[in-house]
Amino acid sequence: MNPVEEFPRIIERGCGLDVHKDTVVASIKGKDIVERTETFGTFTEELEKLIGFLQNEGVSHIAMESTGVYWKPVYYVLEEYFEILLVNARHVKNVPGQKTDKKDSEWIAKLLLSGLLKGSFVPRQGIRELRVLHRHRRKLIHQRTAEKNRLQNILEDANIKLGSVVSDVFGKTGTAIVLAIASGEKDPGKLSELAKGSLVRKKAELKKALYGRITEHHIFMLQLILASMEHINNQIDCIEKRIDKYLNSMRNDVELLLTIPGVSVQIAAGILAEIGNDMVFFPSAKHLASWAGVCPGNNESAGKKYSSKITHGNKYLKTTLVEAAWAASHSKDCLMAAKHKTIAARRGSKKANMAIGHKILTAAYFVLRDKTPYLLSSQNKAIEEQRRLKRIQRLERQLADLKSVYQN
Incomplete structure (x- = not known):
């Protein structure tokens, strides 16, 4: 007998x-319906x-696996009519045996009726749209960085040592020189005259660095890359304007998050x-940190705890x-900066960044939940002073214990 059949029916x-x-x-x-499977x-x-x-x-609840990206259109169409649980595929793995689509859907239905499934976080539509925009902006920035690297490779290929x-x-200065080269200018003297600011004093060095072998191929590639970068910049500008519209509807939340050290717009x-x-x-800041993957997992066996990396x-x-x-690590009069310095000295800057990122996410959770700003710098200083006094008291007790040991 399937053990799920013995569980009480919740739905x-x-x-x-x-x-x-x-x-x-x-x-x-x-209850009171014929079990059926339809495709x-x-x-x-x-x-x-x-x-x-x-x-x-008369169905009121639906459970479905998060299969790739295929679940999204199905979820978006059905969410207005039913209570939907989007579940992790690992949490609904069937018992060993023959696997078919029909058996998979029946197994999910059994778990749903028994209340054994836990839904994944699916944000509302406005947040989903903001998420797509923000992720696409990040990818465009990566593409622009790749184009910049290609441009510098072209300059090196022409033996132009501008970098x-x-x-x-x-x-x-660099942009002006690159645009001039792309327009066909090859004279190092004329190119060095485009220097601005502090680079005016380095015209002689610039002239030497700009003496190379620029061919028609190099000019063509520079024009192509510059056009691509301009197109990407225009896309980024359009996306940022669109993002601003979404942020304006959450202006209070943005202002609250800006009170956290290291958080920009x-x-x-x-x-x-x-x-x-x-x-x-x-349910809690710990649940959020676990969902985000900024806290270590559990790795314990036979009563021993082993080192464990952060989750995906x-x-x-x-x-x-x-x-x-x-x-935040470069902020002044900030507890997070001091904490980053302490952790980095013991475990390296990468782990320190993740630890402080965990603290920032925890702060964001309480800021958004309670709709209150992060502690002011004066309050941070008061907390830091309390910690300093407690540390002094702890060290004094340890010193007193050591004295009593040596005296005996």
């Missing part, structure tokens, strides 16, 4: 969905037929895009938190 009528690219297998189970297509018209089928049977003299090839946008502004989905979690959120941690 009266439910449906288990096994989602694929082109089909959705639905199994319904529950539907993933076109919107077919999904609307699925809605009618489930409503006619050896200019600290930033894409600063005012872009960092705040990244945090809101991944976790939203409603912390009701996360949300890679986009982790990247954002590490950026915030690096910024």
Whole structure:
């Protein structure tokens, strides 16, 4: 007998969905209905037929696996009509035996009716759209960085040593020189005259660095790369304007997040895009940290605890938190900066960044949950002073214990 059959029924009528690219297998189970399994297509018209089928049977709850990206359109169509649990595929793994789509959907339905499934976090539509925009912006920035590297490779191929003299090839002077080369200018003397600011004193060095072998091929490639970078910059500008519209609707939450050390407007946008502004989905800050993958996992055997790495979690959120941690580590009069320095001295800067990122995420959780700003710097100083006094008291007790040991 299947052990699930013995569990009490929590939900009266439910449906288990096994989602694929082109089909959705639905199994319904529950009180006063005939257990059935039907297959539907993933076109919107077919999904609307699925809605009618489930409503006619009185189904109130649906459980489905998070299969690649195929679950998304199905979830978005059904979420207005049913209570949906999106579950991790590892949590609904079937018992050993023959595996079919029908058995998978039936097994999911059994677990759903017994209340044995825990839904994953799926943000509301506005947050989902902000998430797509923010992630796409990050990918465009990576593409622009790749184009910059290609441009510098072209300059090196032409033996133009601009990067050896200019600290930033894409600063005012560097950009002006690259644009001049792309327009066909090859004279090192004329190119060095484009120097601005402190680089005016380095015209002689620039002239030597700009003496190379520029061919028509190099000019063509520079024009191509510059056009690509301009196109990417225009896309980034459009996305940032679109992101600002979403942030304006959450202006209070953005301002609260900005009170946390290391958090800028872009960092705040990244945090809101991944976790939203409603912390009701996360029971505690520890649950959020575990979901994000910024806390270590458990690795214990026979009463011994072993070293364990952080979990996979949300890679986009982790990247954002590490950026915030690096910024916080350079802040003045900040407890997080002092903590980063302490951890980095013992375990290295990478682990220190992750630890401070964990603290920033915890702070963001309470800031968004309670709708209150982060502690002010004066309050931070008071807490730091309390910790310093407690440490002095602890060291004095240890010294007193050592004296009593040696005297005896």
